[in-house]
Amino acid sequence: MTKRIHVLEDDEDIRYIIEVLLKDEGYELQLSSTFKELKSKLNDSVPDLFILDVMIPDGNGTDICDDLKNDPFTKHIPIIVMSADDQNKQKSLDAGANDYISKPFDIDYIVKRINLQLTK
Template identity: 80%
Template structure:
């Protein structure tokens, strides 16, 4: 069964790179650039994993993580939070993130982390 990953990233280039990378790995993707857009897409389908950026135009990735982990329909879904600022790591883990990846990231590293979470 193909796993679906929802990527919430406002940087178009990073969103594109992650999208190409994950499609090459055989994942189905949902891409959003804002939290509002993510919420709209969740009405249609729920992913198997979320990847959230921290700095977004309409929210903070750690707070969004907390919201998703407190929602009955999404609390069971693994979340990876990404940030260029390592000070966000503790905040993200405290908010319920299952993993944290620093930007810039190594492509092989992110794929390994995704596979590990999806195999649980």
């Protein structure tokens, strides 16, 4: 069965790179640029993994991670948080993130981290 990943990233270029990369790996993707958009898409289907950027227009990825991990509907879904500011790493892990990836990221590294979360 194809795994579905929901990517919350407001930077169009980064979102595009992740989309192409993960589609090439055989994943099904949902893409959002705002938390509001992510929440509306959850009504349609639930992903197998979330990838969250920290800095988005209508929220903070660590707060969103905390929100998703405290929601009975989504708390079981692994979350990878991405940020260009490594000061967000501990905040993300404290909020319940299963993994953290620093930007800029290596393409092979991000695929490896995603595969690790989806095979647990």
